[in-house]
Amino acid sequence: MNNSKPFLKWAGGKRQLLPDLISRLPKSITDSKKIENYIEPFIGGGSFFFYLKNNYEIKNAYISDINKDLVLSYRTIQNKLNDLLVELKKLQSKYDLQADLENKQFLFYEIRKEFNKNLAYNLSEVTNTFSVERSAQVIFLNRTCFNGLYRQNKKGEFNVPFGKYLNPTICDEDNLREVNLALQNVVIEHGDFELSETYAVKDSLIYLDPPYRPIKVTSSFTSYAKEDFGDEDQKRLAEYYSRLSKKGCSLILSNSDPKNNNKSDNFFDDLYSKFNITRVSAKRAINSKVEGRGSIFELMITNYRLNE
Numbered sequence: 001m002n003n004s005k006p007f008l009k010w011a012g013g014k015r016q017l018l019p020d021l022i023s024r025l026p027k028s029i030t031d032s033k034k035i036e037n038y039i040e041p042f043i044g045g046g047s048f049f050f051y052l053k054n055n056y057e058i059k060n061a062y063i064s065d066i067n068k069d070l071v072l073s074y075r076t077i078q079n080k081l082n083d084l085l086v087e088l089k090k091l092q093s094k095y096d097l098q099a100d101l102e103n104k105q106f107l108f109y110e111i112r113k114e115f116n117k118n119l120a121y122n123l124s125e126v127t128n129t130f131s132v133e134r135s136a137q138v139i140f141l142n143r144t145c146f147n148g149l150y151r152q153n154k155k156g157e158f159n160v161p162f163g164k165y166l167n168p169t170i171c172d173e174d175n176l177r178e179v180n181l182a183l184q185n186v187v188i189e190h191g192d193f194e195l196s197e198t199y200a201v202k203d204s205l206i207y208l209d210p211p212y213r214p215i216k217v218t219s220s221f222t223s224y225a226k227e228d229f230g231d232e233d234q235k236r237l238a239e240y241y242s243r244l245s246k247k248g249c250s251l252i253l254s255n256s257d258p259k260n261n262n263k264s265d266n267f268f269d270d271l272y273s274k275f276n277i278t279r280v281s282a283k284r285a286i287n288s289k290v291e292g293r294g295s296i297f298e299l300m301i302t303n304y305r306l307n308e
């Protein structure tokens with residue numbers, strides 16, 4: 001057990017919804033405080049994963065994501081923490097030493113340019129130096145960009161502007177050490193969510209937090225990675241959910257509620273009609289421009305009855 005929290009601020013991060021997720025854990029798990037097999041194939045910032053690691057004994061864990069730079073960063077913290085800390089401290093003092101915001105801004109765009117030069121790397125062939133430098137850049141950009149969000153455009157370029165922070169914590173050594181401990185013996189994979197199927201054995205706990213289905217057709221939150229997650233992917237995920245349920249896994253899935261915008265939109269109610277759908281209230285930061293801000297609902301779908 002440790003005291004880790006997400007090392008990146010991630011779009012769609014679930015910190016705010018943690019109480020709703022926790023209250024939906026299967027009773028057998030809350031009673032025993034043990035999880036035999038945990039799987040999270042849309043890991044993002046990993047809020048729920050780190051919470052569970054801090055509070056439950058997890059025997060086997062598998063996490064994955066389609067975002068290559070994110071997976072690289074998890075792996076670097078897992079395997080090359082000390083080198084990463086050295087690199088981050090260098091970036092921290094470089095940023096701190098810039099005389100004013102204008103100079104800090106110049107440094108930010110220099111590092112963003114460097115980062116965007118190296119989009120086409122192969123994750124299975126990276127050198128130690130590359131992993132450490134790039135992961136440090138990921139953390140640096142996340143800590144110094146506008147709103148601390150990670151976002152890439154269609155070409156895969158990091159395109160968030162400068163955040164104008166005077167004294168951001170770029171190297172949070174204490175937390176990175178906790179994250180390193182939380183990641184010991186965790187399988188960290190890169191790719192589509194369906195790759196997790198081979199790890200999904202009976203009684204696994206699986207949390208699925210896919211990219212949100214945009215509230216409006218025109219709502220244009222740019223994707224986390226180059227690939228978009230459209231309605232066809234949502235349908236593919238629902239089929240996957242049914243398959244895992246048949247295997248005897250315990251499943252929690254969260255998503256945006258299309259009824260926020262259109263009461264008669266039954267997209268998820270139809271896709272998951274065989275399962276338990278509940279709605280929880282949430283403030284949505286990413287779609288803050290959308291009307292109804294503050295009174296938005298999210299869906300939580302389990303394949304077991306709550307309190308069972």
Ligand SMILES: C[S@@+](CC[C@H](N)C(=O)[O-])C[C@H]1O[C@@H](n2cnc3c(N)ncnc32)[C@H](O)[C@@H]1O
Pocket residue numbers: 010011012013014015041042043044045046047048064065066067191192193194209210211212224225227228229
């Ligand atoms: C809503 S976010 C997850 C947020 C996470 N629960 C947290 O607390 O930060 C969705 C994640 O799915 C990833 N993703 C998008 N398409 C994917 C796919 N086909 N397979 C696996 N991951 C995917 C994105 O890179 C993003 O990290």
